[in-house]
Amino acid sequence: VTGTILSFEMGLLWPGFMGTFGAVFGLGFALEGFSFFTEAIFIGIYVYGWNRLSPRAHFLSGIPIVIAGLTGSLFVLSVNSWMNDPRGFTLHDGRVAGVEPLTALFRNGHLGFEIVHMYLAGFIVTGFLVAAAYAVGRLRGRWGRYERIALTIPLTVAALAAPVQVLVGDWAAREVARTQPTKLAALEGLGHTERGAPLHVLGWYRDGEVKFGIAVPKGLSLLAFHDPTAEVQGLDAVPPGDRPPVNVVRIAFQLMVGIGTFLAALSVWYLFARTRRRRVPSGRWFYRLLVLAGPASVVALIAGWVTTEVGRQPWVVYHVMRTTQAVTGAAGIPVGYATLAAFYACLVAAIAWILRRLARAPMATAAEPERALTPG
Amino acid sequence: MLGLHLYNLPLFFALQGVALYAILAGADFGAGIWTLLAGRGERGRRIRDHAHRSMAPVWEANHVWLIFVLVVIWTGYPAAFASMASTLAVALTAAGLGIVLRGVAYALRSGTGGGVEIRAIDAATAVGSLVAPFALAAAAGGIASRRVPVGNAAGDLWTSWLNPTSIMAGVLALLSSAYLAAVYLAADARRAGDREMAEIFRVRALVAGSVAGVAAVAGAVVVRADARWIFDRLLDAPAVFSVALSVLAGAATLLLVARRHLDTARVSAAVAVAALVGGWALAQNPVLLPGLTVPQAAAPDNVLVLLVISILAGGVILFPSLGLLFELVLRGRFSAAPSAGRGAPAATPAIGLTARIPAKRLAGACFAVGAAFLAIGESAWPHAIGVALLGASIVLGLSALAGEDARE
Numbered sequence: 001v002t003g004t005i006l007s008f009e010m011g012l013l014w015p016g017f018m019g020t021f022g023a024v025f026g027l028g029f030a031l032e033g034f035s036f037f038t039e040a041i042f043i044g045i046y047v048y049g050w051n052r053l054s055p056r057a058h059f060l061s062g063i064p065i066v067i068a069g070l071t072g073s074l075f076v077l078s079v080n081s082w083m084n085d086p087r088g089f090t091l092h093d094g095r096v097a098g099v100e101p102l103t104a105l106f107r108n109g110h111l112g113f114e115i116v117h118m119y120l121a122g123f124i125v126t127g128f129l130v131a132a133a134y135a136v137g138r139l140r141g142r143w144g145r146y147e148r149i150a151l152t153i154p155l156t157v158a159a160l161a162a163p164v165q166v167l168v169g170d171w172a173a174r175e176v177a178r179t180q181p182t183k184l185a186a187l188e189g190l191g192h193t194e195r196g197a198p199l200h201v202l203g204w205y206r207d208g209e210v211k212f213g214i215a216v217p218k219g220l221s222l223l224a225f226h227d228p229t230a231e232v233q234g235l236d237a238v239p240p241g242d243r244p245p246v247n248v249v250r251i252a253f254q255l256m257v258g259i260g261t262f263l264a265a266l267s268v269w270y271l272f273a274r275t276r277r278r279r280v281p282s283g284r285w286f287y288r289l290l291v292l293a294g295p296a297s298v299v300a301l302i303a304g305w306v307t308t309e310v311g312r313q314p315w316v317v318y319h320v321m322r323t324t325q326a327v328t329g330a331a332g333i334p335v336g337y338a339t340l341a342a343f344y345a346c347l348v349a350a351i352a353w354i355l356r357r358l359a360r361a362p363m364a365t366a367a368e369p370e371r372a373l374t375p376g
Numbered sequence: 377m378l379g380l381h382l383y384n385l386p387l388f389f390a391l392q393g394v395a396l397y398a399i400l401a402g403a404d405f406g407a408g409i410w411t412l413l414a415g416r417g418e419r420g421r422r423i424r425d426h427a428h429r430s431m432a433p434v435w436e437a438n439h440v441w442l443i444f445v446l447v448v449i450w451t452g453y454p455a456a457f458a459s460m461a462s463t464l465a466v467a468l469t470a471a472g473l474g475i476v477l478r479g480v481a482y483a484l485r486s487g488t489g490g491g492v493e494i495r496a497i498d499a500a501t502a503v504g505s506l507v508a509p510f511a512l513a514a515a516a517g518g519i520a521s522r523r524v525p526v527g528n529a530a531g532d533l534w535t536s537w538l539n540p541t542s543i544m545a546g547v548l549a550l551l552s553s554a555y556l557a558a559v560y561l562a563a564d565a566r567r568a569g570d571r572e573m574a575e576i577f578r579v580r581a582l583v584a585g586s587v588a589g590v591a592a593v594a595g596a597v598v599v600r601a602d603a604r605w606i607f608d609r610l611l612d613a614p615a616v617f618s619v620a621l622s623v624l625a626g627a628a629t630l631l632l633v634a635r636r637h638l639d640t641a642r643v644s645a646a647v648a649v650a651a652l653v654g655g656w657a658l659a660q661n662p663v664l665l666p667g668l669t670v671p672q673a674a675a676p677d678n679v680l681v682l683l684v685i686s687i688l689a690g691g692v693i694l695f696p697s698l699g700l701l702f703e704l705v706l707r708g709r710f711s712a713a714p715s716a717g718r719g720a721p722a723a724t725p726a727i728g729l730t731a732r733i734p735a736k737r738l739a740g741a742c743f744a745v746g747a748a749f750l751a752i753g754e755s756a757w758p759h760a761i762g763v764a765l766l767g768a769s770i771v772l773g774l775s776a777l778a779g780e781d782a783r784e
Contacts, residue, residue: 003440003443004439004475004476005472008461008472010446011450011457011460011468012469015457015461015528016528018454018457018458019457019528022450023679024679026454026675026683027451027682027683030447031690033440033443033690034444034686037437038697040437041437041698044436044437045700047433099675099678099679101678101682102682112756112759112763116763156773157770161770163743164746167747167751170751171751171762328462328529329527329529336466339469340469343476347476347480351483
């Protein structure tokens with residue numbers, strides 16, 4: 001229900017973008033379409049075949065879902081990475097020529113770190129969300145073998161991925177510093193180009209500098225180029241019309257980094273307990289923080305996308321096409337958008353309601369044998 | 377004729393997608409329409425349940441054909457896609473919301489308690505099933521009656537899909553969806569051994585088919601008055617052969633349903649819909665939009681070649697998978713009662729201490745070395761090595777920790 005509407009929206013909202021560049025990046029979506037299709041077919045088999053196929057056949061029917069999920073996100077990100085680092089075409093009078101779709105999609109400089117960053121984010125968000133649900137249960141006294149396994153497996157995956165994400169995030173920031181200096185300047189609120197640029201934590205960007213922030217001398221040069229004296233390009237290197245809305249990008253970035261650091265710290269706590277003490281942490285505070293980590297990881301994911309997408313503004317295709325050239329000429333887009341938002345709000349409410357109802361129902365047959373093993 | 381040119385090939389595949397979508401999603405929407413007309417009481421409830429159960433496992437896969445059509449057109453014919461999507465924005469938004477509503481109903485229906493909740497969800501299903509096929513066919517009617525000009529939202533947002541030809545196309549789509557669904561649901565019920573449902577839907581198929589036939593004749597009069605260009609081309613060679621095939625197959629389906637040859641009727645009903653799509657394509661060819669022919673709209677040749685290769689390669693994966701899904705559904709594997717628990721899974725043997733420690737140490741070592749490569753490396757290769765080592769550290773860590781049942 002999201003994939004269909006998404007492919008509609010591409011044409012409904014961005015006809016200028018699709019009409020001009022459809023030939024360059026469309027192939028990525030065509031390949032993604034097949035991944036999505038395969039996923040839909042095997043989800044049908046997996047869900048409706050539960051307890052009706054043999055356990056082996058049922059397990060095997062899950063494997064194509066995993067592969068299609070990986071390839072699908074690869075192809076979608078190939079399009080996004082091309083928008084950030086466009087190549088594989090030339091533009092003459094608003095028409096593309098010399099189109100090389102494979103170069104455009106798979107040989108651009110952003111695909112590598114975007115895909116690694118996003119895959120890890122997927123494991124982290126899913127892991128913390130599932131674990132958070134069982135952490136709530138533990139705080140309320142539901143703690144059998146079933147709950148313990150349901151908490152530790154997703155949490156282990158997320159806890160192993162979260163520290164790696166810190167390193168990958170650093171890599172991504174260094175690549176952005178190199179290829180999209182204006183985006184980096186917006187992330188950090190750096191008004192003027194300077195050597196040994198400081199890093200600001202928190203604060204608000206106004207009149208070319210960060211107010212009320214905590215400054216770390218030479219921190220930005222060190223982080224972005226791993227060299228404390230490196231020159232970092234400021235927002236003043238491009239005309240005001242070519243700069244993204246700094247505070248939106250900067251707050252989203254700080255939110256992502258802050259939550260990411262929190263998740264990594266929580267992960268180290270968990271991994272330390274598991275490897276050194278051979279136990280899951282027993283204190284209530286660990287589980288309280290774990291409950292927080294679930295929704296926080298979703299916020300970090302969305303903040304990350306805001307960072308990269310709003311940070312690319314005013315361009316939809318970096319330094320090639322402005323967002324204003326891509327958008328539809330149709331009237332009443334705010335009305336259509338509001339309709340869609342209201343519709344999805346109802347959808348979220350309905351899903352929350354159905355999940356609560358399912359949670360109240362007795363555990364399905366598949367889980368019962370396991371529960372029986374651990375009375376209480 | 378649809379000549380065998382490279383620029384026609386992706387369109388040819390897209391049209392097959394349109395035909396499959398009209399058949400499969402048409403049957404799905406039709407099933408939704410029948411839940412609206414199921415009537416009250418116990419019998420009505422059983423009709424709604426049959427319509428729901430029969431479509432649930434294939435719903436999502438059926439609707440992906442639409443995504444296939446969209447991506448092929450936007451890659452192969454970007455200028456045409458942008459013009460259509462922007463002018464027909466209102467119709468396509470309505471269709472999209474209708475499809476989502478239909479999907480949400482599937483997701484929610486399994487968890488409802490019954491009574492008022494089920495009725496609310498069935499109402500949502502019915503609204504989605506009426507809006508989506510109408511809006512999509514009305515959009516097609518707008519293209520066929522030359523109301524979608526080239527350009528960013530260059531046509532009228534409302535009259536492009538609310539005009540005599542579009543409304544006629546929308547009504548016909550609703551009727552033929554109901555007809556298709558009744559044929560399919562009757563055949564499904566007979567396979568499942570449910571004589572009562574088979575008979576109920578057989579009668580509904582006969583009624584819907586007859587009404588659709590009358591509406592098609594009335595529709596032809598409307599199109600002749602409103603969009604003479606497409607009307608003349610529909611009745612000219614080569615389109616007329618496809619249209620005639622559609623009429624014959626539609627009539628043959630009525631006859632087969634009347635004589636209870638339900639499985640054969642499934643096929644002839646599908647042929648009727650596919651031939652109508654084919655007739656429309658032949659009548660329009662080579663004009664996509666006024667002033668824009670297929671070769672003018674087509675992407676560069678190398679893009680088309682890659683697109684066709686992707687479609688063929690995708691088809692190699694897709695069709696066996698779809699075959700498996702439909703076979704499982706048609707053989708009734710998904711409608712059987714769930715088998716009782718197959719016994720507790722064997723306890724996972726705890727991984728020995730000796731095997732565990734090296735995995736943990738190795739995971740730590742991979743993490744440290746990978747971190748160094750990623751942080752210090754200045755080019756693609758050290759970064760790739762770093763990422764691979766960090767990935768290995770996650771897998772090793774998982775194998776060391778997930779196997780043991782952690783105690784508190």
